[in-house]
Amino acid sequence: MTTRPDNYFAEKYGLTPTHSEVLAALPKLAVGKALDLGCGQGRNSLFLNQHGFDVTAWDSNPASLERLNSIIQEENLENIRTELCDLNQVRFNGGYQFVLSTVVMMFLQPESIPQLIADMQASTLKYGYNLIVAAMSTDDYPNSQNFPFTFKSGELSHYYRNWHIVKYNEEIGELHRRDENGDRIKYRFATLLAQKASY
Secondary structure (H helix, E strand, C coil): CCCCCCCHHHHHHCCCCCCHHHHHHHHHCCCCEEEEECCCCCHHHHHHHHCCCEEEEEECCHHHHHHHHHHHHHCCCCCEEEEECCCCCCCCCCCEEEEEEECCHHHCCHHHHHHHHHHHHHCEEEEEEEEEEEEECCCCCCCCCCCCCCECCCHHHHHCCCCEEEEEEEEEEEEEEECCCCCEEEEEEEEEEEECCCC
16 A cells, blocks of 8 residues: 555645644544544545554535545545444444544534434544544633524533543634634634553
8 A cells, every 4th residue: 555645635635624623633543444434535534544443434415425436436445434324313333443523513413412422432442542523612612603502611521531531622723714804713622642542
């Protein structure tokens, strides 16, 4: 397999670059099976596959998956499969080294979040990792885009209180969306990387 630069797919296919938190997590991860919840056009899935992961990529947008599937086909990629999937409805299990969801949960229905996170945790192998990045609604950065769901302060880290939290912050970040002045819209984002402890 030829070694390609990390930005290969983003450059060649005009994809959004791999999420910075996925790049930051990579050195900690044991290569194995990964599940990308809300993969979009595959920026994170393709990157993980490039680094040896066997990737399952789920999204509810058929056009995004079609784009990702065309890249998989054109590049003759192996060990990466996609599935049309409504994260509000899906129940799942499995044995994954890495389960990730970046900038997806704010588009889901609030009542689906506890079960989704529970399934993420249950599907993660011992010493495996979960990565979640999702918008919050706070006094200084309220939910101006009317996302169906936003985390409250401390809410996401509470879900992982029995895990080893490697990284958690609630820092200001930017959406790809822009406001009426052309500036990228700012939110606080709950960012968590946690490792499943041994029980």
